[in-house]
Amino acid sequence: MPRYLVTGCAGFIGSTLADALLAEGSEIVGVDAFTDYYDRSAKEAALSEARKRSSFTLLEHDLAANALPDDALEGLDGIFHLAARPGVRASWGAGFDAYVSDNILATHAVADIAGARGIRLVFASSSSIYGDALAYPTPEDTAPSPISPYGVTKLACEHLLAAHARDSGLEHASLRYFTVYGPRQRPDMAFSRLIAALVSGGEFEIYGDGSQSRDFTFVADAVAATIATMRGAPAGATYNVGGGSEATLRDVVALAEELAGQPLNVRYRGRAAGDVKRTLADTSRIRSEVGWQPQTDLRAGLTAQLDAAGALASSTG
Helix, strand or coil: CCCEEECCCCCCHHHHHHHHHHCCCEEEEEECCCCCCCHHHHHHHHCCCCCCCCCEEECCCCCCCCCCHHHHHCCEEEEEEECCCCCCCHHHHHHHHHHHHHHHHHHHHHHHHHHHHCCCCCEEEEHHCCCCCCCCCCCCCCCCCCCCHHHHHHHHHHHHHHHHHHHHHCCCEEECCCCCCCCCCCCHHHHHHHHHHHHHEEEEEEECCCEEEEEEEEEEHHHHHHHHHHHHHHCCCCECCCCCCEEEEHHHHHHHHHHHHHCCCCEEEECCCCCCCCCCCCHHHHHHHHHCCCCCHHHHHHHHHHHCCCCCHHHHH
């Protein structure tokens, strides 16, 4: 049975990835620091299915602070490195120290381990490294120009992995995720806040005028791309992972109202520092080299997230 280490295993994408790998018959060592970015109870809930399996081991561990124990690293077929401090808005000011630790220092530690032991590594990067890109769709060879401290840390991690590859022969690939959504999404992310507003009757806050657009990627598609990259990508590859479902936030609000059968109370606020105007991935490289392509459009994906939250059923009676 394949054996993988998944860092950030209690997070949104990490827990979904762990479940997918376990369902395939893999053995998983899950690592998570349970940082305070959002409530621990949501992370524990995300791990509930994985923890029922004997093939899953959870290690609560701060990657930036201490070395991983040897027994967690024995017999690994690969490392999926998803652990990170997320969020653009919180990365400014005094909060940046945590981003340096949880993103850059943690990635450096994982790369040290993987390079020394000859373990293949797949790293979760972000479309935030592009900033306000000069071309849409945006190919991977676009010059990066992040406009948030978070994006800067993700780009630094990509450069760190390249440096480790030159030094130790680290075999790695990087995935630049474009706005992933779906069940278990973090509570601070737009779709989760939107659904919470539908359920409670409260306000859904939009930063800016709602005309900003994103290439929305359903979480199961992002996970499929991540697994395919571990198993089929050439060493040193960098891929965009985008769902091909570009929409503005106003479009998303209208679709959510249609699906839920009720209006949403929207309040517009000033544009947030570090938020880009548009994202749209050119995914031709991952399609041709790995054979991945997204399967879930925005309507189907948002319906799944609404169903998972119980919002659709409760609002339609």
